[in-house]
Amino acid sequence: KQEVTQIPAALSVPEGENLVLNCSFTDSAIYNLQWFRQDPGKGLTSLLLIQSSQREQTSGRLNASLDKSSGRSTLYIAASQPGDSATYLCAVAGGSYIPTFGRGTSLIVHP
Amino acid sequence: DAGVTQSPTHLIKTRGQQVTLRCSPKSGHDTVSWYQQALGQGPQFIFQYYEEEERQRGNFPDRFSGHQFPNYSSELNVNALLLGDSALYLCASSKQDNEQFFGPGTRLTVL
Numbered sequence: 001k002q003e004v005t006q007i008p009a010a011l012s013v014p015e016g017e018n019l020v021l022n023c024s025f026t027d028s029a030i031y032n033l034q035w036f037r038q039d040p041g042k043g044l045t046s047l048l049l050i051q052s053s054q055r056e057q058t059s060g061r062l063n064a065s066l067d068k069s070s071g072r073s074t075l076y077i078a079a080s081q082p083g084d085s086a087t088y089l090c091a092v093a094g095g096s097y098i099p100t101f102g103r104g105t106s107l108i109v110h111p
Numbered sequence: 112d113a114g115v116t117q118s119p120t121h122l123i124k125t126r127g128q129q130v131t132l133r134c135s136p137k138s139g140h141d142t143v144s145w146y147q148q149a150l151g152q153g154p155q156f157i158f159q160y161y162e163e164e165e166r167q168r169g170n171f172p173d174r175f176s177g178h179q180f181p182n183y184s185s186e187l188n189v190n191a192l193l194l195g196d197s198a199l200y201l202c203a204s205s206k207q208d209n210e211q212f213f214g215p216g217t218r219l220t221v222l
Contacts, residue, residue, distance in 0.1 A: 004153070041199065041216075041218060042215060042216065043213045043215040043216045044201065045213075046210070046212070097208035098144070099156075099211070101154050101155075102153050103153050
C-alpha cells in the first residue's frame with residue numbers, strides 16, 4: 001500500500017524567501033506525481049504534474065522534481081509571496097491511477 | 112468551460128440522516144472520482160465511476176454509495192450519518208485514467 005509523507009507539516013517564512021517542500025513515498029512503481037494547492041475550505045488546484053518518465057516540471061516560480069528510485073519529490077517555490085500562503089498537497093498515483101495523498105504542508109508567508 | 116462543479120456548497124445534517132451530494136464533471140470528461148477530506152488530512156479515495164459503473168472503491172463502508180448518470184454527472188450518497196462523516200467531500204473528473212481535475216467541494220457537517 002502506497003504511503004505518502006510530507007515534511008514539514010507547517011512552515012512560516014518571511015516574504016521573498018526560496019522554499020523547499022518535501023514529499024516521500026514508499027512504492028516507487030508510480031504512474032505520476034502531482035502537487036496541489038488548497039486554500040482553507042476550498043478544493044484542490046493542480047500546480048504541477050510529473051509523469052513517471054519525467055524528472056521535473058516547471059511553472060513560473062514553481063519547480064517540482066521527482067526521484068523515483070529514492071521515493072522523493074520536492075516542490076521549490078522561488079521568491080515566496082503572501083499570496084502563496086496555502087496548504088500544499090503531494091499526490092502519487094500508481095497502477096490503479098488513483099492518487100494517494102499526503103497530509104500536506106501548511107505554508108504561511110508573512111509580509 | 113465551467114470546470115468541475117459540486118452542489119451544495121455546505122450542508123448540515125444530524126446523526127442517522129441520509130445525504131446526497133452532486134457533481135458535474137468538466138466538459139469532455141467521462142470519469143468521476145469522489146474523495147473525503149477530514150480536517151487536517153489529505154483526501155481519501157472513496158470510489159470512482161466510469162460508464163455508469165463503480166470501477167474502483169477505497170476503504171469505505173457500504174453506507175457510502177454512488178451513481179453516475181448518462182451525462183457523466185454523479186451523486187454520492189451517505190446513509191446513517193455518523194459524526195465522523197463530517198468532512199469536505201471532493202469530486203474529481205478525468206478523461207478515463209488521465210489527469211484528474213477537482214471541484215470546489217461540499218462541506219458536510221454532521222451534528
